[in-house]
Amino acid sequence: xxxxxxxxxxxxxxxxxxxxxxxxxxxxxxxxxxxxxxxxxxxxxxxxxxxxxxxxxxxxxxxxxxxxxxxxxxxxxxxxxxxxxxxxxxxxxxxxxxxxxxxxxxxxxxxxxxxxxxxxxxxxxxxxxxxxxxxxxxxxxxxxxxxxxxxxxxxxxxxxxxxxxxxxxxxxxxxxxxxxxxxxxxxxxxxxxxxxxxxxxxxxxxxxxxxxxxxxxxxxxxxxxxxxxxxxxxxxxxxxxxxxxxxxxxxxxxxxxxxxxxxxxxxxxxxxxxxxxxxxx
Numbered sequence: 001x002x003x004x005x006x007x008x009x010x011x012x013x014x015x016x017x018x019x020x021x022x023x024x025x026x027x028x029x030x031x032x033x034x035x036x037x038x039x040x041x042x043x044x045x046x047x048x049x050x051x052x053x054x055x056x057x058x059x060x061x062x063x064x065x066x067x068x069x070x071x072x073x074x075x076x077x078x079x080x081x082x083x084x085x086x087x088x089x090x091x092x093x094x095x096x097x098x099x100x101x102x103x104x105x106x107x108x109x110x111x112x113x114x115x116x117x118x119x120x121x122x123x124x125x126x127x128x129x130x131x132x133x134x135x136x137x138x139x140x141x142x143x144x145x146x147x148x149x150x151x152x153x154x155x156x157x158x159x160x161x162x163x164x165x166x167x168x169x170x171x172x173x174x175x176x177x178x179x180x181x182x183x184x185x186x187x188x189x190x191x192x193x194x195x196x197x198x199x200x201x202x203x204x205x206x207x208x209x210x211x212x213x214x215x216x217x218x219x220x221x222x223x224x225x226x227x228x229x230x231x232x233x234x235x236x237x238x239x240x241x242x243x244x245x246x247x248x249x250x251x252x253x254x255x256x257x258x259x260x261x262x263x264x265x266x267x268x269x270x271x272x273x274x275x276x277x278x279x280x281x
Contacts, residue, residue, distance in 0.1 A: 131268070
């Protein structure tokens with residue numbers, strides 16, 4: 001879904017971040033440091049984790065000064081330990097300090113998402129289940145949050161509302177039922193190859209969704225692992241299956257053991273703590 005970070009929305013996000021932080025100028029650096037002073041700085045990891053966002057940190061510095069030298073010391077997606085130098089940056093001292101906080105904000109947030117995602121992925125290793133993100137991302141940051149999930153070994157669910165049909169509980173209530181909602185979606189799509197997923201709340205919902213023509217995936221929302229095992233057996237590979245709702249790091253292995261194909265969790269983006277990284281001259 002996301003092949004690279006070369007997107008105008010990402011460049012605009014960097015521009016917004018710098019404008020927000022710098023405003024009319026870095027008055028402290030400009031007052032204390034000679035205009036022609038140059039420095040070399042290291043970005044040092046202070047927690048074990050997965051590094052992610054190096055291209056964005058580089059973009060921050062080079063947006064301030066295209067002549068700033070950037071040298072990565074680890075690879076994107078690499079597991080790093082305390083004390084690792086993730087990158088070195090060299091250039092005018094004032095420019096380095098002006099870009100420091102914005103660069104670190106991107107790098108810390110994205111590394112935090114990648115690190116937490118990797119923990120979820122490791123927890124289901126060997127089960128065959130794939131860990132998916134959701135749309136519970138920081139507004140404006142969706143490309144970056146979903147990129148970080150992929151960097152951590154997870155997979156992306158839909159990027160936005162136009163990517164696929166996801167019939168949820170409120171759609172079902174408004175349409176008058178699962179069957180009616182699916183029929184209306186099929187009529188609206190008019191043969192366009194857009195996948196349809198249906199959210200279910202119980203086994204009766206699962207059976208109704210399974211009986212509908214054109215459903216590619218059934219989501220089990222807030223099922224217990226035991227109920228989900230029965231639901232997966234009922235589907236019996238007739239379509240894809242997805243677990244969702246209150247999935248935690250402590251419970252995800254039990255859900256993966258049911259044989260479900262996908263497990264989606266908003267926690268990997270909305271609750272990921274930033275990875276501690278600092279910049280030192």
